[in-house]
Amino acid sequence: MRLTIFWERMADHFGAGYADSFARDHVMAELGGRTVHQALDAGWETKDVWRAVCTAMDVPAHRR
Numbered sequence: 001m002r003l004t005i006f007w008e009r010m011a012d013h014f015g016a017g018y019a020d021s022f023a024r025d026h027v028m029a030e031l032g033g034r035t036v037h038q039a040l041d042a043g044w045e046t047k048d049v050w051r052a053v054c055t056a057m058d059v060p061a062h063r064r
Contacts, residue, residue, distance in 0.1 A: 001045075001046045001047040001050060002046070003040075003046055005046075006046040006049065006050055007019070009050060009063065010022070010023065010036075010053070012063065013053075013057070013059055013063055022036070023035060023036035023037050024036075024037050028052060028053070028056045029056075030052035030053075030055055030056050031044070031049065031052050036049055036053065039052070050064075051064075
């Protein structure tokens with residue numbers, strides 16, 4: 001998954017104004033105790049980060 005697609009999906013689910021805030025502040029066990037930004041900076045694949053967000057935040061199937 002391209003990074004641009006990842007951020008589009010984040011904005012679609014959380015809203016454009018909240019997606020980046022969530023990605024900077026919300027620490028998730030699914031990402032090994034990292035935020036989205038930390039996981040991406042650490043080299044995690046965007047598809048794996050998106051799957052973790054979907055699991056942690058109960059993203060509906062039609063948005064996955």
